[in-house]
Amino acid sequence: MVTEREFLDGYDPRAYPAVAVTVDVVTLTIRDGVLHVLLVERGEQPFAGRLALPGGFVREETLDEAALRELAEETGILPRVHLEQLTTFGDPGRDPRMRVVSVAYLAFAPRLPDPNVGGDAAAARWVPVGDATGLAFDHDRVLAAGLERARAKLEYTPLATAFVDDEFTIAQLRGVYTAVWGEEPHAGNFHRKVLSVPGFVEDTGATTSRGGERGGPRSRLYRAGGARILHPALLRPNPQEQ
Amino acid sequence: MVTEREFLDGYDPRAYPAVAVTVDVVTLTIRDGVLHVLLVERGEQPFAGRLALPGGFVREETLDEAALRELAEETGILPRVHLEQLTTFGDPGRDPRMRVVSVAYLAFAPRLPDPNVGGDAAAARWVPVGDATGLAFDHDRVLAAGLERARAKLEYTPLATAFVDDEFTIAQLRGVYTAVWGEEPHAGNFHRKVLSVPGFVEDTGATTSRGGERGGPRSRLYRAGGARILHPALLRPNPQEQ
DNA sequence: TACCGTTCTTCTCAGTTCGAGTTTATCTCA
DNA sequence: TGAGATAAACTCGAACTGAGAAGAACGGTA
Numbered sequence: 001m002v003t004e005r006e007f008l009d010g011y012d013p014r015a016y017p018a019v020a021v022t023v024d025v026v027t028l029t030i031r032d033g034v035l036h037v038l039l040v041e042r043g044e045q046p047f048a049g050r051l052a053l054p055g056g057f058v059r060e061e062t063l064d065e066a067a068l069r070e071l072a073e074e075t076g077i078l079p080r081v082h083l084e085q086l087t088t089f090g091d092p093g094r095d096p097r098m099r100v101v102s103v104a105y106l107a108f109a110p111r112l113p114d115p116n117v118g119g120d121a122a123a124a125r126w127v128p129v130g131d132a133t134g135l136a137f138d139h140d141r142v143l144a145a146g147l148e149r150a151r152a153k154l155e156y157t158p159l160a161t162a163f164v165d166d167e168f169t170i171a172q173l174r175g176v177y178t179a180v181w182g183e184e185p186h187a188g189n190f191h192r193k194v195l196s197v198p199g200f201v202e203d204t205g206a207t208t209s210r211g212g213e214r215g216g217p218r219s220r221l222y223r224a225g226g227a228r229i230l231h232p233a234l235l236r237p238n239p240q241e242q
Numbered sequence: 243m244v245t246e247r248e249f250l251d252g253y254d255p256r257a258y259p260a261v262a263v264t265v266d267v268v269t270l271t272i273r274d275g276v277l278h279v280l281l282v283e284r285g286e287q288p289f290a291g292r293l294a295l296p297g298g299f300v301r302e303e304t305l306d307e308a309a310l311r312e313l314a315e316e317t318g319i320l321p322r323v324h325l326e327q328l329t330t331f332g333d334p335g336r337d338p339r340m341r342v343v344s345v346a347y348l349a350f351a352p353r354l355p356d357p358n359v360g361g362d363a364a365a366a367r368w369v370p371v372g373d374a375t376g377l378a379f380d381h382d383r384v385l386a387a388g389l390e391r392a393r394a395k396l397e398y399t400p401l402a403t404a405f406v407d408d409e410f411t412i413a414q415l416r417g418v419y420t421a422v423w424g425e426e427p428h429a430g431n432f433h434r435k436v437l438s439v440p441g442f443v444e445d446t447g448a449t450t451s452r453g454g455e456r457g458g459p460r461s462r463l464y465r466a467g468g469a470r471i472l473h474p475a476l477l478r479p480n481p482q483e484q
Numbered sequence: 485t486a487c488c489g490t491t492c493t494t495c496t497c498a499g500t501t502c503g504a505g506t507t508t509a510t511c512t513c514a
Numbered sequence: 515t516g517a518g519a520t521a522a523a524c525t526c527g528a529a530c531t532g533a534g535a536a537g538a539a540c541g542g543t544a
């Protein structure tokens with residue numbers, strides 16, 4: 001039994017059962033209107049051949065820095081990504097070989113390039129979240145936590161702007177909500193709401209150079225406003241129980 | 243440099259710089275209408291004599307179990323507490339002696355007994371959150387994260403019912419919001435809202451045996467309903483920027 | 485015992501927001 | 515040139531919110 005007191009007295013930490021601390025990153029982006037997650041294929045046991053979230057050991061760095069580094073190693077240069085801590089998973093037995101405590105992170109980015117830029121990440125690829133099941137370790141749970149967090153944060157933060165380019169149309173923003181929520185908001189009400197929430201978007205004055213592929217007028221271009229939270233919130237039609 | 247590949251090949255984990263994993267618990271309760279947090283006084287360096295959040299090493303148990311165990315050691319038997327994971331803090335240097343990654347937990351409980359029941363927790367005590375500054379390590383940050391989480395969760399979950407007894411009055415529930423938000427909701431509107439949100443509370447049919455200390459009619463008694471989220475939410479007057 | 489102040493509970497009412505649908509103008513493609 | 519599609523604005527009833535007030539029940543005190 002190890003008490004805090006022993007620890008504070010300078011008890012040699014190497015005498016304890018070793019614990020490894022890693023970060024796992026749930027990276028989401030939208031490609032062709034479908035929400036995708038970045039996964040890597042495992043080469044070794046356990047779970048060889050299975051898909052897993054990218055991740056790795058925490059070094060002499062903050063947890064945030066570790067997550068950013070792992071992400072950069074998988075995807076090459078990172079444009080502007082939103083990164084936030086999600087949940088920490090540490091059940092004994094989640095890795096069959098030793099105690100591993102994993103700090104999960106959630107990242108959002110606008111249409112990232114195909115991975116395979118980094119070193120040991122040749123097997124990394126984007127997978128539609130609907131197809132991302134049967135992942136290694138407890139990564140199904142981690143991904144589920146990330147998705148639910150993303151869905152909830154769209155409601156009360158301007159997070160959707162992290163999925164689109166610097167300048168975007170209201171329709172593109174609506175596409176983010178559609179992809180993440182799996183349900184298309186009412187176009188007219190969405191438009192009214194986005195423009196009425198203070199600080200959500202700001203008008204650039206410019207418009208797109210042409211209309212939509214199937215017709216329609218040119219649409220106005222906006223950029224992200226300064227708000228950190230949306231007030232009032234943009235609620236989804238059917239909030240999840242849980 | 244330690245890569246994931248080396249780890250997966252069975253690299254000896256004891257060769258790594260040791261990392262300790264602990265849990266710290268932000269335990270909140272309301273006493274005499276004031277929000278209190280459970281703190282312990284540190285006996286040793288560093289931060290000897292300073293107040294800190296209770297916490298300790300994670301053993302052969304899940305993180306949730308570790309948090310519950312630490313809480314039980316500080317407060318004795320636990321009636322019904324709500325416990326949830328908060329954030330993980332792992333900056334290098336947050337503990338001056340070695341790398342410590344702390345998984346912070348948030349606990350809510352109805353008027354807990356005075357601590358000093360457990361073993362090494364003779365110095366544990368309830369402190370009004372307004373007085374809980376200058377804590378050891380980075381516990382000021384941890385506490386701040388816990389408070390903001392608590393404030394936000396009162397809006398969209400029935401968490402307030404975790405602060406009161408099994409049977410409670412609307413006024414007692416309103417007292418929870420007042421203590422946590424630092425602002426008293428409009429009594430009439432609060433009453434209407436609580437009764438209108440499905441699953442927040444259910445009527446017991448009973449009333450209190452006498453009126454308030456300074457007069458007023460007996461009030462009806464309710465118990466917590468089955469809802470996990472409040473819809474529509476009970477928004478605070480002035481949501482925080484951040 | 486009668487009264488006063490307090491509190492619970494319900495009600496009122498105007499302003500705001502929301503969901504659903506419609507209208508108008510603009511644009512692409514055939 | 516016409517058909518279909520879309521952006522943006524508008525309409526309207528329902529629902530919700532904030533602020534205040536009314537009525538009833540109760541504890542303490544004169």
